[in-house]
Every structure is written in C-alpha cells, then in structure tokens.
Amino acid sequence: MKNYTHINDIDNINSWIEEAREIKANPLANFELGKNKTLGLLFFNSSLRTRLSTQKAALNLGMNPIVMNVSGDAWGIEFGDGTVMNGNTAEHIKEAAAVVSQYCDVIAVRAFPTLTDKVKDESEQVLNSFAKFASVPIVNMESATSHPLQGLTDAITIAENTTKKKPKVVLSWAPHIKALPHAVGNSFVQAMQKMDVDFVIANPEGYNLNSQITKDTPIYHNQKEAFKNADFIYAKNWSSYEDYGKVLKTDLDWMITNKKIGNAKFMHCLPVRRNVVVADEVLDGENSLVIEQANNRTYAAQLVLKKILEDL
Amino acid sequence: MKNYTHINDIDNINSWIEEAREIKANPLANFELGKNKTLGLLFFNSSLRTRLSTQKAALNLGMNPIVMNVSGDAWGIEFGDGTVMNGNTAEHIKEAAAVVSQYCDVIAVRAFPTLTDKVKDESEQVLNSFAKFASVPIVNMESATSHPLQGLTDAITIAENTTKKKPKVVLSWAPHIKALPHAVGNSFVQAMQKMDVDFVIANPEGYNLNSQITKDTPIYHNQKEAFKNADFIYAKNWSSYEDYGKVLKTDLDWMITNKKIGNAKFMHCLPVRRNVVVADEVLDGENSLVIEQANNRTYAAQLVLKKILEDL
Amino acid sequence: MKNYTHINDIDNINSWIEEAREIKANPLANFELGKNKTLGLLFFNSSLRTRLSTQKAALNLGMNPIVMNVSGDAWGIEFGDGTVMNGNTAEHIKEAAAVVSQYCDVIAVRAFPTLTDKVKDESEQVLNSFAKFASVPIVNMESATSHPLQGLTDAITIAENTTKKKPKVVLSWAPHIKALPHAVGNSFVQAMQKMDVDFVIANPEGYNLNSQITKDTPIYHNQKEAFKNADFIYAKNWSSYEDYGKVLKTDLDWMITNKKIGNAKFMHCLPVRRNVVVADEVLDGENSLVIEQANNRTYAAQLVLKKILEDL
Structure with a gap:
C-alpha cells in the first residue's frame, strides 16, 4: 500500500x-x-x-x-x-x-x-x-x-464486540452547538457498507450526508424507528450538508439516552459533549464502547x- | 507506588x-x-x-x-x-x-x-x-x-550539600511583582517536616502559608532573626494565602542578598527574577545551589x- | 569542536x-x-x-x-x-x-x-x-x-552538483514583500569565500550586505551582467543593511526566471515565495536544486x- x-x-x-x-x-x-x-x-x-x-x-x-x-x-x-x-x-x-x-x-x-x-x-x-x-x-x-483511521477503528470495534453474525448498526446524528465536519460520518458509512452488517442512518431532515456516499443505505428521519432492534448505535454530530456547514437545530430531542438505546452498544469517536450529544448515563453505563474504541x-x-x- | x-x-x-x-x-x-x-x-x-x-x-x-x-x-x-x-x-x-x-x-x-x-x-x-x-x-x-517533584529534589539537594547532621534550613518568602502559587512553598515545607533538619519559615505578616501545612513549623516575620545560623536559605515568592492570591507588598526589603545569607547555601526552584527575588551577587556567588538543584x-x-x- | x-x-x-x-x-x-x-x-x-x-x-x-x-x-x-x-x-x-x-x-x-x-x-x-x-x-x-548550517548545506550541494573544477556561483538578491534577515546571505557569502569557486554577488543599490562580510567579493548592481556564464545562481531576499531592515523595493524586475538563469543550476534555502522571488518555471524545472538542497x-x-x- x-x-x-x-x-x-x-x-x-x-x-x-x-x-x-x-x-x-x-x-x-x-x-x-x-x-x-x-x-x-x-x-x-x-x-x-x-x-x-x-x-x-x-x-x-x-x-x-x-x-x-x-x-x-x-x-x-x-x-x-x-x-x-x-x-x-x-x-x-x-x-x-x-x-x-x-x-x-x-x-x-x-x-x-x-x-x-x-x-x-x-x-x-x-x-x-x-x-x-x-x-x-x-x-x-x-x-x-x-477520517479513515477512525472508520477502520470503528469496524474493528464492532467486529470485536458483536455477538451476532450480522448485527444491526445505526449511525445516528446527535445535537451539538457548533458546526462540525462530515468526515467521521462519511468514513463510518463507507466502512459499514464494506462490512456484513445491517446498516441504517438516522438523522433529522436537512441533515442527510452526501448522497454519493450514503448511496442506497436506508436513511430514517425518525430516530426511534431507526433504533429498533439495533445492536450498535454510533452517535455523531455533523452540520448540514445540503445547507452546507449550517447548524439547523440544536435542541436535545435527538440526544442519545439509555431509554433510546436499550441493550444496544454505544459508540462515539470522541471528543463528545456530555448531555448534549449523549446523556451521562449512557457514557457511564456498561453498554458504552467509547474508551475501547479510542484504544x-x-x-x-x-x-x-x-x-x-x-x-x- | x-x-x-x-x-x-x-x-x-x-x-x-x-x-x-x-x-x-x-x-x-x-x-x-x-x-x-x-x-x-x-x-x-x-x-x-x-x-x-x-x-x-x-x-x-x-x-x-x-x-x-x-x-x-x-x-x-x-x-x-x-x-x-x-x-x-x-x-x-x-x-x-x-x-x-x-x-x-x-x-x-x-x-x-x-x-x-x-x-x-x-x-x-x-x-x-x-x-x-x-x-x-x-x-x-x-x-x-x-509540587512534589520539586520538594523531593530540594530534599535530595540539601542531603547532598549538608556538612552537618542536622542543618538549619530556612524557607524565606521573597518579593515578586506577580501573584504566584503556593505549590513550591507547600511541598518544600512538607518535605522539610519529614527530614531531620532544624526548619523555620520567614515571611512578612499576611503571607503565612496554609496553617494546615505549616503546622507547628516556627514562622518568623523578622527575616534577619530567622536567618541566624542558617545553613540553607531557600527563597521563594508566593501570593497571600489569607487574602487569597493577592500581592500585598512588592518592595525589595525582603530580597535575598549576600549580606543576609552570610555563609548559608542559597536555593531556589527557578525561574527566578534577578534583583527582585534575589540579588545577582547571590546567584552568581559560590553559595548558590540553584543549578545543581535544577540538575x-x-x-x-x-x-x-x-x-x-x-x-x- | x-x-x-x-x-x-x-x-x-x-x-x-x-x-x-x-x-x-x-x-x-x-x-x-x-x-x-x-x-x-x-x-x-x-x-x-x-x-x-x-x-x-x-x-x-x-x-x-x-x-x-x-x-x-x-x-x-x-x-x-x-x-x-x-x-x-x-x-x-x-x-x-x-x-x-x-x-x-x-x-x-x-x-x-x-x-x-x-x-x-x-x-x-x-x-x-x-x-x-x-x-x-x-x-x-x-x-x-x-545561518551556518544552511551555508554548509549550500557548499555541500554545490560540490555535489558541479561539473567544473571552479564553477561560477552568483548570490542574487530577489524581491519579497516583507523585511527578511541577512543571515542566509551572510553565511552563503562566507561559505563561498572558503571554497574554490568564482563567486560574485548581485543586488540592487542600497542592498549591499555588510561590507565586513562581503570583503572583496565583487558586487554587481546589474543582475544580467552578474549572471553571465553562471553555473549556480542562489537567490535570496534580504532587507537593506545600510538602511537597516527596510524594504526599499518590491517590484519584480529582480525575480529569477528561466530566461535569466539559462543553463545555471538554481538554489534557494526555502521557504520561497513563488512568482515573487522566483518564477514557477524555475522551481518546477530541471535546473532547480532546492529539494536536494533541503535534503x-x-x-x-x-x-x-x-x-x-x-x-x-
């Protein structure tokens, strides 16, 4: 290489x-x-x-x-x-x-x-x-x-932690107060498309990633529906791609909570803003993989x- | 450990x-x-x-x-x-x-x-x-x-340089134009309290360190009296602890000079402001241990x- | 040493x-x-x-x-x-x-x-x-x-690339928008004075380097004349030495071009401002030694x- x-x-x-x-x-x-x-x-x-x-x-x-x-x-x-x-x-x-x-x-x-x-x-x-x-x-x-080093890391982490042959993986947009890049989301999408996983994306309207990257990956605007039967929930904020670089919403209804994730494993690339992107209870709970992911x-x-x- | x-x-x-x-x-x-x-x-x-x-x-x-x-x-x-x-x-x-x-x-x-x-x-x-x-x-x-790495360093330096079984060691406050932390002073006090030395502190009124740290170590407000028969004089500025973080005096009457230290060895953790904390003659003289201390x-x-x- | x-x-x-x-x-x-x-x-x-x-x-x-x-x-x-x-x-x-x-x-x-x-x-x-x-x-x-590490580098680079026993080397001032130091020019002059080369300097009037450094090295104010039969042309900007630190001219008539250098090898210590100090065609051409010089x-x-x- x-x-x-x-x-x-x-x-x-x-x-x-x-x-x-x-x-x-x-x-x-x-x-x-x-x-x-x-x-x-x-x-x-x-x-x-x-x-x-x-x-x-x-x-x-x-x-x-x-x-x-x-x-x-x-x-x-x-x-x-x-x-x-x-x-x-x-x-x-x-x-x-x-x-x-x-x-x-x-x-x-x-x-x-x-x-x-x-x-x-x-x-x-x-x-x-x-x-x-x-x-x-x-x-x-x-x-x-x-961010292909992160995408590769995420693929490794899912492979290490799955108990199923073909787990369900959800990439979920989450709120943030600043305009963030699409790099982590893009590379995660592309890594998942190469793996044998059931992969969907959840994001609010106006927050679809570049369609040349998401291709035929299903996109839900209803987070609850997307999370059904999920094995891994990967949270990440990004700014709007269509309305390029804009922050369209900052309210916390898309924040990740224990109730939302159920038994799914939680992933994030870090750094993460606590109680904005994800609640303390998730990061401090036993389903969080974020530290092993960083490792x-x-x-x-x-x-x-x-x-x-x-x-x- | x-x-x-x-x-x-x-x-x-x-x-x-x-x-x-x-x-x-x-x-x-x-x-x-x-x-x-x-x-x-x-x-x-x-x-x-x-x-x-x-x-x-x-x-x-x-x-x-x-x-x-x-x-x-x-x-x-x-x-x-x-x-x-x-x-x-x-x-x-x-x-x-x-x-x-x-x-x-x-x-x-x-x-x-x-x-x-x-x-x-x-x-x-x-x-x-x-x-x-x-x-x-x-x-x-x-x-x-x-600053316990400094405190340990200072203990080593005194042990290396003493000619007596139980030397007299003085920690003296010295002037400075900015508000400085108490960390070096605190750790030096605590290191000396563990050693077999005759240890006293000299500082102006209003500049006593935290009494939970100084404990029963004698504190003199008269620098000359404190320096009598001293073997090691350790100079350091700190801001007021009682009137927390305030600079109460900046005049140079507490500056360390050759006349004040006599035959005592001079110590300071560095960096030091010359001719404010201590006169050139002391730092450039043969009783200064500051470079070996840094080593x-x-x-x-x-x-x-x-x-x-x-x-x- | x-x-x-x-x-x-x-x-x-x-x-x-x-x-x-x-x-x-x-x-x-x-x-x-x-x-x-x-x-x-x-x-x-x-x-x-x-x-x-x-x-x-x-x-x-x-x-x-x-x-x-x-x-x-x-x-x-x-x-x-x-x-x-x-x-x-x-x-x-x-x-x-x-x-x-x-x-x-x-x-x-x-x-x-x-x-x-x-x-x-x-x-x-x-x-x-x-x-x-x-x-x-x-x-x-x-x-x-x-800048004696640069001067030594330059001497090595000329020795490596010369095809003649005694090549002609020209140090040419070149334009720049900011006031730059004399260090590279000075050390290059001093290195060339130690080598068996035919060495001249070209710079506009008012831009002579310190005469205690240039000594009897010929200085031309006509760039074209200086460049005649040159084997190596070393470009570098410096601010005025006489009118210390001043930028007396910024127009591009002293910029190095292919036409000016002919078959001479081109040298510069880098970083270099393209199309101000030297034209793209020179840096991207086969006579440029700048990358090997950096090596x-x-x-x-x-x-x-x-x-x-x-x-x-």
Whole structure:
C-alpha cells in the first residue's frame, strides 16, 4: 500500500480487521519493521486521540515519530497553482511536501474543512496536495471529508464486540452547538457498507450526508424507528450538508439516552459533549464502547503503518 | 507506588534520597525498566525545567516520552459533574483521562491554580480528576497546591550539600511583582517536616502559608532573626494565602542578598527574577545551589518513575 | 569542536564536504555515537526544515532530540546584565542556559534578528549568551546574522552538483514583500569565500550586505551582467543593511526566471515565495536544486553533531 487516505484504500475489510486484532494481541511483534524510519505527523488542526494513538502506533513499530503543529511551528502554506505569493502564505505545498519527504519516511496529515466552501472542501486540497507532491506515503489523520483511521477503528470495534453474525448498526446524528465536519460520518458509512452488517442512518431532515456516499443505505428521519432492534448505535454530530456547514437545530430531542438505546452498544469517536450529544448515563453505563474504541485507534493506525512499511 | 501526587506519597524520605543519589551516580542503570513504556506529559501551563527534566528522566529509564500542550494541541477540558456541555469545553475529563490511559503507561500532569478561587484550587480538580478517571499512574508536575517533584529534589539537594547532621534550613518568602502559587512553598515545607533538619519559615505578616501545612513549623516575620545560623536559605515568592492570591507588598526589603545569607547555601526552584527575588551577587556567588538543584530534578523524576514502573 | 555558531567554525571546508558526503552515503554508520545523548532544540522562532532535518540528523546518530518552542512552551527570557527583572521576562539567560545544559548534551538554538536594532542584532545576544552561559556545546540553527548550517548545506550541494573544477556561483538578491534577515546571505557569502569557486554577488543599490562580510567579493548592481556564464545562481531576499531592515523595493524586475538563469543550476534555502522571488518555471524545472538542497540540511546537521559528539 502506498497512501492511506480513504476507506476505499482498504482492499478487504475482514482481513484487515483480523490483522488489526492480531496486532492488538501482540503489539510489539513488528518492532523491527519501522527501525530508523521516521513518521512525520503534521497537524493543521487540534488533536488528542489521533496525536497520541498514531505516535503510539509508530513507537510500537519501532519508528521515530516527529510531530509538527504546522501553523504554530512553521508558516502559512500556499496551495494555489501559479499564485503570486505576495500575501500571507510563505511556502508553497510543492516545496513543503517535497521537503518533508526528505526527512520523513511516511507523512501523516490532519487538515479540517472550512465548512463554508463546499467545493474547496470536497477538492481535499491539503490532503491531495500532499499526496501529489510528497515522494513518500501519506496517511490521512482526518481530512476535509474523511477520517479513515477512525472508520477502520470503528469496524474493528464492532467486529470485536458483536455477538451476532450480522448485527444491526445505526449511525445516528446527535445535537451539538457548533458546526462540525462530515468526515467521521462519511468514513463510518463507507466502512459499514464494506462490512456484513445491517446498516441504517438516522438523522433529522436537512441533515442527510452526501448522497454519493450514503448511496442506497436506508436513511430514517425518525430516530426511534431507526433504533429498533439495533445492536450498535454510533452517535455523531455533523452540520448540514445540503445547507452546507449550517447548524439547523440544536435542541436535545435527538440526544442519545439509555431509554433510546436499550441493550444496544454505544459508540462515539470522541471528543463528545456530555448531555448534549449523549446523556451521562449512557457514557457511564456498561453498554458504552467509547474508551475501547479510542484504544483501537492505536491498532488501526499500527495496521496502516505496518502495511505501508511493508511496501516501502 | 501507584500515583505520585503529593509529598505524602514518600514513605521514607531518607531511603528515597539514598536511592535518588544512586540513580544520579549511575543514571542508565535501569535503562531496560521502561522499555516500550510511554510517558504522557500533559501541560496545561508553561514549563521549562519540568518539561525537560521529566523527559530526560523517562529517556534514562528507556521510556518514550510524548508531550502535549493541552490547550494549544487539543481542546478545552470539562471537569464539572453532570454538566450540559454547551459552552467552551469540548471534552470531559472522564473521557480525556480514560483515553490518554489507553496510549500512555504513566501520565504526568501540570495544572496551575486560578489564585482567585481558593476552594476550587484546594479541591485540586485537574490533578484529582486525572487520578480518579485515569487507569494508569499519575505524576504531579505541579498542581494548584503542591509540587512534589520539586520538594523531593530540594530534599535530595540539601542531603547532598549538608556538612552537618542536622542543618538549619530556612524557607524565606521573597518579593515578586506577580501573584504566584503556593505549590513550591507547600511541598518544600512538607518535605522539610519529614527530614531531620532544624526548619523555620520567614515571611512578612499576611503571607503565612496554609496553617494546615505549616503546622507547628516556627514562622518568623523578622527575616534577619530567622536567618541566624542558617545553613540553607531557600527563597521563594508566593501570593497571600489569607487574602487569597493577592500581592500585598512588592518592595525589595525582603530580597535575598549576600549580606543576609552570610555563609548559608542559597536555593531556589527557578525561574527566578534577578534583583527582585534575589540579588545577582547571590546567584552568581559560590553559595548558590540553584543549578545543581535544577540538575537534581532529573533524578527526583527518575526515582518516581522508577518506583512507578517497578509496580506496574 | 565545541560550538558550531558560525561558518568560521569550519576549519577545512573541503574535508567537511567530503565527510558530509560520506555521511549521506551511509547515514546510520555512526548510530552508536549519540546513544543516550540528548539534543535540545530551542526555537525562539518558526522553523520547518531546520526543525525536521536537525531532529532527523540527531536520530541518525542515535541521539534523543527534545524540542522546545521557547515562547509558547516556557516564558520570556531576560538577557540584560544586572537587570532588575520586574518586567515581562521571568527567567534570566544565565539560569536558562545553565539549566538546559543539565538535561541536554548539546543545545541547538534559533533566534532571529529584530531588524530594527542593528547594534543589538549584531551583538548576537541570544546565541552568544547561550554560548557563554551553557556548559555544553551550542549549535546555531539561525541567529540574527548567520545561518551556518544552511551555508554548509549550500557548499555541500554545490560540490555535489558541479561539473567544473571552479564553477561560477552568483548570490542574487530577489524581491519579497516583507523585511527578511541577512543571515542566509551572510553565511552563503562566507561559505563561498572558503571554497574554490568564482563567486560574485548581485543586488540592487542600497542592498549591499555588510561590507565586513562581503570583503572583496565583487558586487554587481546589474543582475544580467552578474549572471553571465553562471553555473549556480542562489537567490535570496534580504532587507537593506545600510538602511537597516527596510524594504526599499518590491517590484519584480529582480525575480529569477528561466530566461535569466539559462543553463545555471538554481538554489534557494526555502521557504520561497513563488512568482515573487522566483518564477514557477524555475522551481518546477530541471535546473532547480532546492529539494536536494533541503535534503542536504540533514547531512550538514549530522556532520556538525558528529564532530561535536566526537569531542564530548
């Protein structure tokens, strides 16, 4: 594998899940694989889980992680083609990506969307520019429209925790006061579409995700109906896709509660706003998988880095 | 040992000092102990010595340190119980601490006091929340009311430099233009109370530390009287405890000078404002121990991490 | 070698270049040399290449790099002698340098000039204070007036790419909208003066570098004339030295184009503003050495660290 930028880079999700679980059972088994190899982690945005779990994954493979907060540590990056750079940006992505490739064997990048410019966000300018101009493999640590390390993590977590051959999985929109990206929702949808699960989405009207991603996955605007007989309920807020980046409702009737989930397992990628997205009782209850899900971030990242290192 | 959050976690200060001095004499003796173990250093506030010495201590034990500036690198953490998180905080400590515990084998935390809300500061919300919700050991890298890595360092430094069986040690308040925490003063008092020293405190009226900490340690409001026959003079500013967080005086009559200290050794935790807290002549003179004291930060941290690793 | 703070610390540039090329051919040959040694990288200013390449160089030598953004991670440093520190600075360089020396075996420092106070900039206060008060070797990662890791890199790159015994090398000023330092220009001049090259400088009137540095190197105010028969053209903007720190012209007539450079190889230290300093066609063309030049930053830093480690 060269880059891991999208759920579609997973050729066979079941074998990937199996391999991730082997890694989890024996995290240091490939400690020699990454020896003297450097992973550059470039953050254009904040990060806690991704920052720590991807470093941990690299360390488990014997790699040296080097972290850079691009905006704080360096300078503004220009992405335009042919731009006369007499404004605020001081370095072009062509040089930045090529130069970082001289020092790092793999580059991982986080760059969030604007949520104001749909065309720009869907062009995945930052991620795709790194993929284009870097001479080393690129890992997506959450881009404008996808978060494939999270999607892979979620698939692993469901496989680990299911008691059925074909569980029912529901992705439910949940309320939030700020406009959030679609990346986690998109990658979860795409991961579930690759798995042998009964998968539906629940969201209020006006909150449908991009139909080119949801495809023929059933979408319910009635949360209660969607949750019937669910085995896994994955909550996540996102802003409107149609009315791009807008927050159409913030009232709490879509908040996840114990009464709503019944015996289903609860999942969320974190960070999560308590008593807005989900009630304390759910997060503090025994059906919550969120901490184990966060733990699996390490093994998803480690699987991806392992596959990249094997093909270097 | 599980956590190291307070001087009271030291069961026998003399044996700890002895062991720290053995580590200092041979810092790489336990290089295998921390192999493939990760130390997460979480900074809610600035740090130079603690940041570098704790990383160095981890490296000497073969550990992998991962540093995070919580506010800059991630997002606002919520500590309230049952809060509806529709404000500025985006992640609850319950998740944050549990999640970081998935990636780190030990978590070290720095979080300063508000100095405006005494009840909140004394509740040690940040430190205690990590201790409560993390599933791995916690090390205090200076909390609202204590700095036990510094206190242990100071005990080691006095033991190394004393020529007497029972030296006289004075903790002296010194002037400063800003309101500073009580943490270093508190932990020094508590460390000295455990040692076989003749220990007194000198501070202006209105500057007594918390009496539940100073207990029966003599407090002088006359600096000259307190300094008589002193072997070690430890200077430190703190804001008023009674009139909580206030700066009652900034004039320089309590500044430490060569004339005042005579032949006593001079100590300070650093950073120190020259010619405000202490005159150049003292810091640049041969009785100053401040650089060796800073050096001992590594061995205090290394001893604490060693004890934690041994009990993992 | 103790410190590497200036091009003059290179005793024999030809043997240094030869050794750097050996390191490049076999970067891990000295992996045991830096084992359990710590390199502290202190940034008072932004950095991308220097940050990553110096860490990479340290890792190739088996060292542990520890990075600190001084302003963001710690506090204001005082450099004045005898200052009463009742202002914004909280720690004196005397303590800061001595303390960091307790935790690091080598200290690398980046501190840019003010470009408003020539006397202060030329005193190299930050760099020289570290060199004076640290007890371990100091590496200059770009100071107020020199960038000797870059100058060494540039010498290596010219040696690698020349097809002639004595190539013609031109350093050309190029336009920029902001006031930039003289450090890269100065160190390049000094490196070229040590090499067996035909070296000239081209810059507009009013933009002569410090004559104590340029010495008898020919300076052309006519770019076209200077570029005749050039084998290497090194572009770099700097602000006026005479009218200190001023931007006297920003129009693009000095911008580097394909027509101007002909068959000469193009060099720049990066970051570079496209279509201001240099046209896209040059950077994207086959005569550009800028990426290989950035790559050589690792080996220049590694050579310097190797020499320092060998003398520890």
